Amino acid sequence: MATGFELKASVRNRVGKGAARALRREGLIPAVIYGDKQPALPISIPVKETTLALHKGGFLTHIATVEVDGVKHQVIAKDYQLHPVTDKVVHVDFLRVSANDKLTIDIPVHFLNQDTCPGIKLGGVLNVVRHTVEMVVPALAIPEFIEVDLAKSKVGDSLHISAVKLPEGCHPTITDRDFTIATIVAPAGGLTEEAAG
Incomplete structure (x- = not known):
């Protein structure tokens, strides 16, 4: 079985381009957790740990644990966007998963x-x-x-x-x-x- 990765995240209170730019200046990446019949949860994740997980391989095929303010979510990365010039990760979409999925x-x-x-x-x-x-x-x-x-x-x-x-x-x-x-x-x-x- 594929072994996953863990990320610590915080809830994002503001969304939009300006808020996303402000997050990136602080060394964070805007992301979202969706699915499993629950509302979408906008979060911010650390650039360094996310980039390491991406370059380790299997980013889109490994189950990850994202801890959001003390609550753990089992997710899989469904998509990510890279900056067209710098190739830095600028956004990640996570899908919630459960044992029956x-x-x-x-x-x-x-x-x-x-x-x-x-x-x-x-x-x-x-x-x-x-x-x-x-x-x-x-x-x-x-x-x-x-x-x-x-x-x-x-x-x-x-x-x-x-x-x-x-x-x-x-x-x-x-x-x-x-x-x-x-x-x-x-x-x-x-x-x-x-x-x-």
């Missing part, structure tokens, strides 16, 4: 046994069709990644979603076909005579 998230794909893959050892090339797979997952059990094993893959093989062992309670959003995640293709110059023989 299902979320649609892009889960990264990891490939196992590339160094022992028969197709790659013969000169084939791993052609990744999908670096992530959009999946419906339990909110409190978001997988860090899914794994595709290349141990028996040969040149010309296609690796489909049906060959992947998916975590419990998780399924891809594409259900009408057995889509391809990757293929092992011959190199542009073709296989050498040794490899082909």
Whole structure:
């Protein structure tokens, strides 16, 4: 399961461009927590901790705990905006989540046994069709990644979603076909005579 991050926040009493600029001058980022049939909660979060969480990876796929004036909210970041010139975070939208919620998230794909893959050892090339797979997952059990094993893959093989062992309670959003995640293709110059023989 993806491990999340924690942020301390304060309620924002003022909203709008002027208030947002004033917050940023104080080293804070305007943000909002919404969803779960509760009113939207405008908050301010610290720039440093938020930027660290963003650059650590998984910002949009990890459950976070945002403590607002002593009250903890379980949330997932649904969107964030960066300044067009400085690339600093200027706003974050958080969605409240509970144990019964299902979320649609892009889960990264990891490939196992590339160094022992028969197709790659013969000169084939791993052609990744999908670096992530959009999946419906339990909110409190978001997988860090899914794994595709290349141990028996040969040149010309296609690796489909049906060959992947998916975590419990998780399924891809594409259900009408057995889509391809990757293929092992011959190199542009073709296989050498040794490899082909």
